[in-house]
Amino acid sequence: MSVKQIYRRAGVIVGGALLATGVWSFSDDLFQISKNLDVFASVYKEVNLNYVDDINSAQMVKTGVDAMLNGLDPYTEFVPESEIEDYKLHYVSTQYGGIGTGIFSRNGKVYVSEVFEGFPAQKADIRAGDQVIKINDIELTSRNGDQVSQLLKGSKGAGVKLTVKRGDEQIEKSLVREEIKQPNVSYFGMVEGNMGYIKLDKFLENSADEVTAALTSIKKNNPNGIILDLRSNGGGILQEAVKIVNLFVQRDVEVVSQKGKIKEKNFTYRTVNAPLEPNLPLVVLVNGRSASASEIVAGSLQDLDRAIVIGQRSYGKGLVQQTFSLPYSSLVKITIAKYFIPSGRCVQALDYAHRKDDGSVLKMADSSLHEYKTRAGRSVYDGSGVYPDIAIKQERFADITQTLVGKYLIFDYASLYRNTHPKINPAKNFNLSDEDYADFVKYLSGKNYSYSTASEKILSALKTEASKDKQFSELQPELEALRNKLSSTKKNDLQVHKAEIKQVLENEIASRYYFEKGRYEANFKYDNELAQAVKTMQDKIQIAAILKGEGVYKVIGKPQLTLAAAKPADDSDKH
Numbered sequence: 311m312s313v314k315q316i317y318r319r320a321g322v323i324v325g326g327a328l329l330a331t332g333v334w335s336f337s338d339d340l341f342q343i344s345k346n347l348d349v350f351a352s353v354y355k356e357v358n359l360n361y362v363d364d365i366n367s368a369q370m371v372k373t374g375v376d377a378m379l380n381g382l383d384p385y386t387e388f389v390p391e392s393e394i395e396d397y398k399l400h401y402v403s404t405q406y407g408g409i410g411t412g413i414f415s416r417n418g419k420v421y422v423s424e425v426f427e428g429f430p431a432q433k434a435d436i437r438a439g440d441q442v443i444k445i446n447d448i449e450l451t452s453r454n455g456d457q458v459s460q461l462l463k464g465s466k467g468a469g470v471k472l473t474v475k476r477g478d479e480q481i482e483k484s485l486v487r488e489e490i491k492q493p494n495v496s497y498f499g500m501v502e503g504n505m506g507y508i509k510l511d512k513f514l515e516n517s518a519d520e521v522t523a524a525l526t527s528i529k530k531n532n533p534n535g536i537i538l539d540l541r542s543n544g545g546g547i548l549q550e551a552v553k554i555v556n557l558f559v560q561r562d563v564e565v566v567s568q569k570g571k572i573k574e575k576n577f578t579y580r581t582v583n584a585p586l587e588p589n590l591p592l593v594v595l596v597n598g599r600s601a602s603a604s605e606i607v608a609g610s611l612q613d614l615d616r617a618i619v620i621g622q623r624s625y626g627k628g629l630v631q632q633t634f635s636l637p638y639s640s641l642v643k644i645t646i647a648k649y650f651i652p653s654g655r656c657v658q659a660l661d662y663a664h665r666k667d668d669g670s671v672l673k674m675a676d677s678s679l680h681e682y683k684t685r686a687g688r689s690v691y692d693g694s695g696v697y698p699d700i701a702i703k704q705e706r707f708a709d710i711t712q713t714l715v716g717k718y719l720i721f722d723y724a725s726l727y728r729n730t731h732p733k734i735n736p737a738k739n740f741n742l743s744d745e746d747y748a749d750f751v752k753y754l755s756g757k758n759y760s761y762s763t764a765s766e767k768i769l770s771a772l773k774t775e776a777s778k779d780k781q782f783s784e785l786q787p788e789l790e791a792l793r794n795k796l797s798s799t800k801k802n803d804l805q806v807h808k809a810e811i812k813q814v815l816e817n818e819i820a821s822r823y824y825f826e827k828g829r830y831e832a833n834f835k836y837d838n839e840l841a842q843a844v845k846t847m848q849d850k851i852q853i854a855a856i857l858k859g860e861g862v863y864k865v866i867g868k869p870q871l872t873l874a875a876a877k878p879a880d881d882s883d884k885h
Contacts, residue, residue: 350374354367354370354371354374357370358370368390372388372390375388376388379642381669382645382662383629383645383660383662385627385629385631385643385645386631386642386643386644386645387642387643388636388640388641388642389640389641389642389643390640391638391639391640394639394640394641397641401514401546401643402514402515402547406463406489406490407463407464407465407466407468407487407488407489407490408462408463408464408487408488408490409429409430409431409436409462409470409472409485409487409488409490410425410426410428410429410430410431410432410488410490411423411424411425411426411431411436411462412424412425412426413442413455413458413459413462414455415454415455415458416718418451418452419441419450420441420442420450420453420458421439421440421441421442422436422437422438422439422440422441422442422474423438423721424438424821424825424826425437425438425825426490426492426825426826427825427826427827429488429490430485430486430487430488431485432825434483434484434485435483436472436474436483436485437476437725437728437729437822438721438724438725438728438821438822439476439721439722439724439725439726439728439729439822440474440475440476440481440725441474441475441476442458442472442473442474443473443474443475443480444471444472444473445458445461445462445470445471445472445473446461446470446471447471447473448461463487464487465487466487466488466489467486467487468486468487469484469485469486469487470484470485470486470487471483471484471485472485476729477726477729493511493520494510494511494512494513494514494516494517494520494521494546495508495509495510495511495517495520495521495523495524496509496510496511496826496830497509497826497827497830498524498527498528499528500528500531500533501537501834501840501844502834502841502844503534503535503844503847503848504531504532504533504534505533505534505535505536505537505843505844505847506525506528506529506531506533506535506536506537507528507536507537507539507840508521508524508525508528508536508537508538508539509539509830510538510539510540510543510554511542511543512543512544512545512546513543513545513546513547513548513550513551513554513602513603513604514546514547514550515547515550516550517546517547517550517554518550518553518554518557521538521554521557522557522586525557525586525587526586529586529587533590534590534591534847534848535590535591535592535593535844535847535848536558536587536590536591536592536593537592537593537594537595537840537843537844537847538592538593538594538595538607538617539595539840540594540595540596540600540604540607540608541595541596541597541599541600541621541839542597542599542600543599543600543601543603543604544599544600544601544602544604544625545601545602545603545604545605545627546602546603547603548566548568548579548603548606548630548649549579550603551565551566551603551604551606551607552565552566552579552581552606554607555581555606555607555610555611556581556582556583556585557585557586557587558585558586558587558588558592558611558616558617559581559585559588559611559614559616560581560584560585560588561581561582561583561584561585562580562581562582563580563581563614563652564578564579564580564652565579565580565581565606565610565651565652566578566579566606566610566649566650566651566652567579567649567650568630568646568647568648568649568650569647569648569649569650570630570646570647570648571646572646575632575646575647576647591618591846591847591853592611592616592617592618593617593618593619593620593843593846593847594607594608594611594612594617594618594619594620595619595620595621595839595840595843596608596619596620596621596622596623596624596696596698597621597622597624597704598622598623598624598625598695598704599625600621600624600625600695600696601624601625601626601627602625602627602629604624605624605625605626605627605628605651605657605695605696606649606651608624608696609624609651609655609657609690609696610651610652612684612690612696612699613651613652613653613655613682613684613685613690614652614684614685615684615685615686615688615857618699618700618843618846618847618853618856618857619696619697619698619699619700620698620699620700620701620702620839620842620843620846621698621701621702621839622698622701622702622703622704623694623695623696623697623698623701624657624695624696625659625695626657626658626659626660626673626674626693626694626695627657627658627659628648628649628650628656628657628658628659629645629647629648629649629658630645630646630647630648630649631643631644631645631646632644632646652684652685653682653683653684653685653690654682655680655682655690655691655692655693656692656693657692657693657694657695657696658693659673659674659693659694659695660672660673660674661674673694674693674694676694678693679691679692679693679694680692680693686857686858687859688857688858688859689859699856700842700846700856702838702839702842707807707810707814708803708806708807708810709761709762709763709764709803710759710761710803710804710807710811711807711810711811711814712761713759713760713761714754714759714811714814715814717757717758717759719753719754719757719759720811720814720815720818721818723750723753723815723818724815724818724819724821724822725822726753727746727819727822728819728822728823733823734819734820734823736824736831737820737823737824737827737828737829737830737831737832738831738832738834738835740816740819740820740832741816742812742815742816742819747808747811747812747815750811750815751804754804813833813836816832816833817829817832817833819832820832
């Protein structure tokens, strides 16, 4: 903290009797800082000197710093030197040296979860589902994910040898590491209705350039509209969000402003270039995991009446972070401001400054939201994220589907299918036949995919409560009969939920042949939000009604199914 900043914090002003009060506050503030640092250092010293067992002093300091920052918000964090590279990969850059795979561990074994198209692993025919036994002749038994990551990563041009097991066959592969760059735009192309579609996964370095390139390519097809998919995009660099908004709105338009305690860090971001596409109908897709920079893009385009937002209410992160360098190559990321989009609203959902006595943070109630106006005068609201103009209810897949994914049975079957079927139809046209589904059901025979339905959980709770009653013996036959009936009904779940299980199977199988691009294209026919985006842009009357504020926040269409259980690749390390 500079002296100037300390004076501002202390409220010092020149003139009159207030000067003495300001100087006292300044001195008291410095005393408190010095006192608390002295106490912390003294505790650290005495524990290190006197504790009965050896202490990892670096870990102890990190634990103390983490505990101190945990009382602020989840985004203010300390990053020690040992974690800097992982931090950069997650928050700044998408580049690293490796072979282009994701991995995950299961029962002490390491498996390839996904393969990235165009990189060494794909070129060497490494496949998702392959078990990695050795890396450079080093056995992977009992090695954790970080250790395996270090073995796979390395400098560009360096060789690496993998021994993998595929079915009963053991295969050796020699690869040369390359610089792996995971794009911010994971997919773009044309969808139904001659609409351009851009899937933006994150706002890291060059994300605006990637969206520009995608939009330029799409415009060659003379699209009837543009769909920008920000679902499950957790955000990233604020300036990249501003540049992306600028692709669709005119020069010198306010996109977002940040306001915090330090006036020098308050700033308003405006568009600086002529737009690439200012006129075509535009839809932005969001969901409950669209956050931060995603909400800047969706919210500002909504405030400027430039886009229709479709999906579910976004996450609600209206905070801005800045990193500060610390000694010994470490850093701290600190929340320095809140951001406000053109209507003047902030989408922040949680008030971390006013916690309950137990430390929990409450989400803003709908009744406490404030109304703001878009450029054209329609109503929008602050807090709790960006509300969609057309809301589509989101429901989870059935318990049986969740279980099949969570126990890797769909993943394993897709690997088996790839190894026994040399090719399939293009992903957009790929449909699993009834014969294939019957084969999947047969594959499940003898596999453990036990699960409890919601009804069974309710019944179990009822039995627990009833057992406390003296009349439980009279109820027991009826409860047992109901349990047997539920169990019998559950046996039919593979057929009752066949449609959605096939959807997940097709998605996983398509990825084995066409990688991440295949996932998107195989799922287009099931994507209700995408279908609604196309339908909306084809209906000029509906667009006009929404932009006039008519029928806003209407829940329509079929529910959009989501898979709560993550596919193996979601929690994997990328190499």
